[in-house]
Amino acid sequence: MITVEELVVRYGSATALDGVDLEVGAGEMVALVGPNGAGKSTLVDTLSGVVRPASGRVSTEGRFAHVPEGRQLFGDLSVEDNLRLGAWKVRDRDPRHVYGVLPDLEGLRGRRAGALSGGQQQMVAVGRALMARPDVLAVDELSLGLAPKIVDDLVRHLVRLNREEGMAVLLIEQNARLAFEVCSRAYVLEAGRVVTAGACDELARGSAVARAYLGGGVAP
Amino acid sequence: MRSAGVWAVLAVAAATLALPLVLDSGGLAVYVQVAVSASVVVGISLLMGYAGQVSLGQAVFFATGGYTAALVSQAGLPTLAGLLAAPVVAALCALVLGLPLLRLRGHHLAFATIAVHLIFLAVVAQTDALGGSTGLQGIPLLSLGPVEVSTNQGYAYVAWAVLAVVVVVARNIVRSRPGRALRALATSETAAASSGIPVGRYKLTVFAVSAAFAGAAGGVFAFYIGFLSPGMFPVSMSITYVVMAVVGGLGSVWGAVAGTALVTVLVHYLGVLGTLGGMPDYAPSVLTYAVYGLVLVLTVLFLPHGVLPSLADWWRRRSGAREGRDRAGEEEREAAPA
Amino acid sequence: MIALLAHIVSGLAIGCGFALVGSGLVAVYRVTGVVNFAQGMFAVVGGLCASAFLGAGIWHGAAELLAVAVAAAVGAVTGLLALGRPGTAPMTALIVTLAVGFLAYAVLVAVFGDTPRSTPGLPGMTSLLGVPVRRHHLLVIGVTAVVFLALWLFLTRTYLGKALTACASNPYAARVTGIPVARMAQFAFVLAGVLGGVAGVLVAPLRPMSFDSDVTLIVHGFAAAVLGGLTRPMVALAGGVLLGVVEALVAGYGNAAYQTTVALVVMLAVMIWHAARRPSLHQEVTV
Numbered sequence: 001m002i003t004v005e006e007l008v009v010r011y012g013s014a015t016a017l018d019g020v021d022l023e024v025g026a027g028e029m030v031a032l033v034g035p036n037g038a039g040k041s042t043l044v045d046t047l048s049g050v051v052r053p054a055s056g057r058v059s060t061e062g063r064f065a066h067v068p069e070g071r072q073l074f075g076d077l078s079v080e081d082n083l084r085l086g087a088w089k090v091r092d093r094d095p096r097h098v099y100g101v102l103p104d105l106e107g108l109r110g111r112r113a114g115a116l117s118g119g120q121q122q123m124v125a126v127g128r129a130l131m132a133r134p135d136v137l138a139v140d141e142l143s144l145g146l147a148p149k150i151v152d153d154l155v156r157h158l159v160r161l162n163r164e165e166g167m168a169v170l171l172i173e174q175n176a177r178l179a180f181e182v183c184s185r186a187y188v189l190e191a192g193r194v195v196t197a198g199a200c201d202e203l204a205r206g207s208a209v210a211r212a213y214l215g216g217g218v219a220p
Numbered sequence: 221m222r223s224a225g226v227w228a229v230l231a232v233a234a235a236t237l238a239l240p241l242v243l244d245s246g247g248l249a250v251y252v253q254v255a256v257s258a259s260v261v262v263g264i265s266l267l268m269g270y271a272g273q274v275s276l277g278q279a280v281f282f283a284t285g286g287y288t289a290a291l292v293s294q295a296g297l298p299t300l301a302g303l304l305a306a307p308v309v310a311a312l313c314a315l316v317l318g319l320p321l322l323r324l325r326g327h328h329l330a331f332a333t334i335a336v337h338l339i340f341l342a343v344v345a346q347t348d349a350l351g352g353s354t355g356l357q358g359i360p361l362l363s364l365g366p367v368e369v370s371t372n373q374g375y376a377y378v379a380w381a382v383l384a385v386v387v388v389v390a391r392n393i394v395r396s397r398p399g400r401a402l403r404a405l406a407t408s409e410t411a412a413a414s415s416g417i418p419v420g421r422y423k424l425t426v427f428a429v430s431a432a433f434a435g436a437a438g439g440v441f442a443f444y445i446g447f448l449s450p451g452m453f454p455v456s457m458s459i460t461y462v463v464m465a466v467v468g469g470l471g472s473v474w475g476a477v478a479g480t481a482l483v484t485v486l487v488h489y490l491g492v493l494g495t496l497g498g499m500p501d502y503a504p505s506v507l508t509y510a511v512y513g514l515v516l517v518l519t520v521l522f523l524p525h526g527v528l529p530s531l532a533d534w535w536r537r538r539s540g541a542r543e544g545r546d547r548a549g550e551e552e553r554e555a556a557p558a
Numbered sequence: 559m560i561a562l563l564a565h566i567v568s569g570l571a572i573g574c575g576f577a578l579v580g581s582g583l584v585a586v587y588r589v590t591g592v593v594n595f596a597q598g599m600f601a602v603v604g605g606l607c608a609s610a611f612l613g614a615g616i617w618h619g620a621a622e623l624l625a626v627a628v629a630a631a632v633g634a635v636t637g638l639l640a641l642g643r644p645g646t647a648p649m650t651a652l653i654v655t656l657a658v659g660f661l662a663y664a665v666l667v668a669v670f671g672d673t674p675r676s677t678p679g680l681p682g683m684t685s686l687l688g689v690p691v692r693r694h695h696l697l698v699i700g701v702t703a704v705v706f707l708a709l710w711l712f713l714t715r716t717y718l719g720k721a722l723t724a725c726a727s728n729p730y731a732a733r734v735t736g737i738p739v740a741r742m743a744q745f746a747f748v749l750a751g752v753l754g755g756v757a758g759v760l761v762a763p764l765r766p767m768s769f770d771s772d773v774t775l776i777v778h779g780f781a782a783a784v785l786g787g788l789t790r791p792m793v794a795l796a797g798g799v800l801l802g803v804v805e806a807l808v809a810g811y812g813n814a815a816y817q818t819t820v821a822l823v824v825m826l827a828v829m830i831w832h833a834a835r836r837p838s839l840h841q842e843v844t845v
Contacts, residue, residue: 050733072731074724081720088721089736128735274649321826323833326649327593327788331780332829335822338777342819455773459656466653506668513661520654521643 001026001136001168002047002064007056009042016042018192019056024136027166029159031179031200034189040172041069043189044138062135063090067128069140069172071121075114079105079124082113086131098127101157119150126154130161136168137161143175155182180204240376248372250488252444255379258480259386259437261464262473263430266390268462269471270402271426273322277333279458280340281310281431285438286448287350290359293443299362303439310435311428318427322420337455344450355449362443375444382440383477386433390473393429398422403471463512467519469526478528487511563689565810566803571695572764573802574702575601578757579779580794581709582750586637587788588726589739589746591648595655596636598776599662600754602769604629605762606666609675626755632662633751637744659772666769674771679763698760705756706795713791722746726789774818781825787832801825 002024009017017039024030034040045051046058048066065086074082083095083105099106105127108116113124122142129137139158143151159182161167173179180186180200188196188203196203243251260282267273285306292302321332345353362369362378369378393399401417442448460483468479487508494503523530579601586594607628611621636658640651679694686696713719725732725742732739757775758767765771779794782801786793804824805817812820 045734048734050730066734068731068734072728072734074727074731076723076727077720081724084717085721085724085732085737086735093717132736274652320830324829325833327652328784328829328833330593330652331777331784332826334773334777335781335826338774339819339822342815346813346815454770456770459660462653462656463660502667502672505672506664509660509663509667513657513659513664516657516660517639517654520650520657521639524650 001028001061002138002170003057003059003061004043004047005057007043007046007058008054009039009046009051010054016192017046020189020192020194022187022194022197024168024170026135027162027168028185029162029169029171029183031176031183031186032170032172032189033174033176033179033186036174038189039192040189041140044068044140044170044172047138060136063132065129065132065134065137067125067137067139067142069144071118071125073113073121073124073128075112077113078109079111079113079116080109082124082128083109083131086128088132090131090133092133093131095127095131097133098130101130101161102127119146122146122150122154126157134167136170138170138172140172141174142171143173143178151178158182236380237377240373245372246488246492248376250484252372252376252379253488254481254484255376255383256437256441256444257461257464257484258477259379259383259440260434260461261468261480262383262386262390262476263433264461264465265468265470265472265476266393267426267430268465269469270394270399271423273423273427274326274330274462275333275427275430276330276455276458276462277335277337277340278430278434278461279453279455280333280337281314281434282438282441282457283340283344283448283450283453284310284313284431285435286442287344287356287438288435289439289442290356290448291350293360294356294358299360299443300364303362303436303443306439306442307432307435310438311432314428314431315424318424322423322427334455334458337453337458341450341453351449353450355447355451357447359442359446359448361446362440369443372444375440379437379440379444382436386436387473387477389429390433393426394471394473398425402426460512463516467515467527469529472526472529475526475528479526482527483511483515486515560689561810563687564691565806567686567689567691567695567699568764569803569806570799571692571698571802572761572806573782573799574698575757575761575764575775575798576778576782576801577795577798578702578705578753578760579775580782580798581706581791582753582757583776583779583783584786584788584791584794585749585753586743586746587783589722590641590651590743592640592651592655593648593780593788594636594640594747594750595652595776596632596658596662596772597750597754597779598772598774599659599666600629600633600636600751601758601761601775602666602767602772603632603662604755604758605677605767605771606670606675606758606769608759608762609677609767610670612677622759625759626752629755629758630748630751633747633749633754634744636751637747640747641740641743662772663769670769672769674766674768675762676766677759677762694763698764701756701760702795705753706792709753709791718745777825778818778821781821781828784825784829784832 002022004020004022007017007020008015020039020043022032022043032040032043042051044066046053047060047064074085077085080095083098084093087093102123105123108120108124113121116124126139142154155178158169158171162169171179171183180203183200185198186200186203187194196206239251240248260278264275264278267275288309289299289302289306292305293299317336321329321336324332344350350356369375402422464480464483465476466479467483468477469475490507490511491504494507519527525533579597582597582600583594586592586597604625607625608622611624612618616624636655639658640654680697682693683690684693684696685691713723721732721737722742722745724737725739729739761767778798778801782798783794785797801821801824805821808820809817
């Protein structure tokens with residue numbers, strides 16, 4: 001669903017991504033982890049077409065949607081308007097199917113998006129991306145600044161969509177423990193390069209990744 | 221190869237001195253106009269390229285200088301005192317205006333300076349001491365000691381001498397430590413402020429210096445033309461100065477002079493073309509506006525660093541890694557905004 | 559008392575023109591961050607075209623609509639030039655719109671000459687609460703009210719209008735969501751052309767218009783719009799109307815030569831006060 005080959009992205013003279021290869025297959029749930037500033041968000045921005053590659057190739061199959069880091073809602077508009085704008089590229093602008101997945105949103109539909117709590121905003125951001133009826137969804141830093149219970153809830157919804165509707169997911173996380181729990185495969189990005197990739201359980205057993213991202217003694 | 225630069229400067233200086241002797245009267249008028257306008261444009265180029273500020277009201281300081289020179293001379297004081305007072309009064313006005321106005325940035329400052337321009341015109345038109353809307357007549361000729369400057373050739377030398385002073389002052393500012401700090405200011409005011417540069421004071425200083433340049437030019441203009449009225453300083457005049465600065469390359473001192481010369485000469489000779497037989501009577505103004513518009517659009521879209529810095533760049537690339545490049549050219553390029 | 563009301567009505571009418579020009583500035587600024595210096599010129603194009611079309615014998619109504627359409631087309635061309643290159647900085651785009659203004663001067667003088675033109679508006683007088691007022695003044699106020707109502711409904715009730723607001727609210731999110739921000743910006747310029755054109759058509763019978771009338775119009779429009787931080791069309795309406803009334807009162811009871819000056823001083827005071835209060839709101843704009 002997502003194919004990235006030899007991707008190089010530069011901001012002026014700084015190189016943000018340096019020859020990255022990555023693939024997400026149909027129905028897969030893949031994690032992309034790495035420290036702050038590794039280039040994770042740049043990679044998704046390139047998939048969205050917001051950032052242009054200096055060289056290499058990115059392609060997405062089917063409909064692609066993106067939950068950007070930091071929610072990035074349209075703060076002046078209502079929750080329902082935020083959702084409906086997510087459907088710009090598809091004909092059907094009825095948010096009912098999203099209310100089916102995230103029922104809490106229906107109660108918030110008239111509220112101004114900028115006035116919501118962080119967890120509620122993240123839910124709107126996910127909902128807005130789901131409005132595009134994506135075949136593959138990239139979620140950038142879902143857990144950032146949210147209480148664990150709220151994160152668990154949102155992740156459960158994503159996993160359900162993945163299992164039941166076959167929506168492929170690319171989960172970009174600083175919190176590798178969370179990502180490894182729900183994903184089958186993972187890529188580790190550091191300073192613009194993929195340093196390791198493989199099945200999550202193997203990576204979690206590998207001492208280097210475990211020490212760097214999972215914080216010492218983690219049971220696989 | 222530093223001497224190559226020195227020779228180039230000497231050649232330019234010799235040509236500058238020789239030109240008034242060979243130009244016809246029309247050409248001489250353009251020659252004076254280039255020097256007068258270039259003095260204003262060098263100031264704008266510093267202001268926009270170094271302090272990151274836009275002034276769409278620079279003609280106000282030009283007019284202030286003109287009126288100051290006229291009033292001082294008409295009060296019976298030596299005309300030279302009038303010429304010297306012109307930049308001082310203009311700079312003082314800029315300090316007073318700049319204190320509140322320079323809190324504004326970008327578009328807000330641009331419109332604030334237009335507003336100041338319109339207010340200035342309205343106030344002058346209502347002030348009898350300044351001749352009201354009919355203007356000040358009978359400004360005496362400029363006297364330098366016993367010598368009265370009465371010919372257009374004489375004014376050409378005065379105007380270019382003033383421009384020479386302006387260029388020297390501007391180059392010194394650019395090369396000074398505050399000048400280098402100012403470059404940082406144009407790029408990012410926040411970054412400059414956080415590195416301890418007194419942003420506000422530097423901006424105000426550049427604003428005042430650019431006003432002094434304009435005031436000096438206005439003083440020369442007053443003696444040269446002999447009368448002043450508010451109708452001579454429309455808002456579009458301020459905007460044409462910005463056009464010249466952008467065309468020449470913001471932040472480039474020589475670029476400002478080159479941009480002014482290019483635009484002025486183009487406008488003048490196309491204007492002459494417009495007065496030829498068979499052309500409708502509105503042709504000159506149509507051609508003038510078209511030149512300003514086209515030159516500006518083409519520069520901004522295709523030579524965003526301005527004509528002279530782009531030319532210098534091209535020359536350097538052509539001559540490759542040859543040693544001993546023209547130092548002046550190098551600095552011009554560095555001065556252009558990235 | 560009657561004189562006061564008459565001044566207020568005529569001030570309201572001219573203020574409506576300022577408000578329309580100001581809302582055109584807002585339309586472009588909120589989506590693109592560009593202050594469109596050619597906005598006053600859109601109004602001049604509207605006014606001069608209306609006078610030419612009427613002179614050519616086209617009916618009232620049709621002539622004005624056609625003039626607004628021409629202004630909209632000019633808006634589209636301005637947008638193409640100002641935003642033509644991706645990554646053009648707002649201040650560069652401002653300079654491009656200055657250049658467009660000069661080019662427009664050349665075209666306008668070539669087509670319409672350089673003498674001011676006026677159009678016959680709605681003729682005659684009528685009585686409002688016992689006060690005699692020009693019927694054209696009431697027409698201007700009425701049309702402006704309808705235009706702003708339509709603008710408000712468009713921005714708050716339609717999908718396209720909300721997408722425009724979304725681009726203004728968070729351009730990055732708009733791009734991520736797949737809203738074509740560049741096309742929306744282009745659309746904003748067309749909208750600005752329409753608003754400017756309507757202003758010109760309405761104002762031409764009140765004040766004779768020549769190619770360089772754009773300076774006063776744009777400055778007043780900016781003054782009206784800056785009250786709302788250049789992003790709120792309804793505040794631009796209030797600001798424009800306020801400026802118009804203040805100017806009419808200054809002209810009526812004080813010195814007509816200072817009517818514009820008073821409005822400009824108010825604008826400067828508001829801007830400086832804004833900047834002193836919320837310095838962070840004035841984003842950095844480099845050339």
